[in-house]
Amino acid sequence: MQGIQDLLERIRERKQQQMSRYQLDSVFEDLKKQLEDILKTERDGIQKRLDQTQPRNESPNQDQAEPNNSPSSPNADQNDGQTSR
Numbered sequence: 001m002q003g004i005q006d007l008l009e010r011i012r013e014r015k016q017q018q019m020s021r022y023q024l025d026s027v028f029e030d031l032k033k034q035l036e037d038i039l040k041t042e043r044d045g046i047q048k049r050l051d052q053t054q055p056r057n058e059s060p061n062q063d064q065a066e067p068n069n070s071p072s073s074p075n076a077d078q079n080d081g082q083t084s085r
Contacts, residue, residue: 019025
């Protein structure tokens with residue numbers, strides 16, 4: 001087991017050297033910030049589109065709630081020929 005522990009320690013040291021040499025921490029941090037900005041922009045755009053389409057989707061429901069006595073209405077067909085008392 002000592003050989004495996006030594007190998008792990010050498011890998012850790014090598015990784016630290018590589019990160020220090022190429023400053024990968026800052027590169028990854030910059031990429032992370034850019035991706036977060038992209039995600040925020042996309043989410044805001046999606047929400048804006050959803051907000052714009054909601055009033056259109058709600059309009060037909062409001063029209064259906066109102067009584068409609070036009071000839072194309074099923075209720076209008078039932079009232080044809082009937083007299084109110």
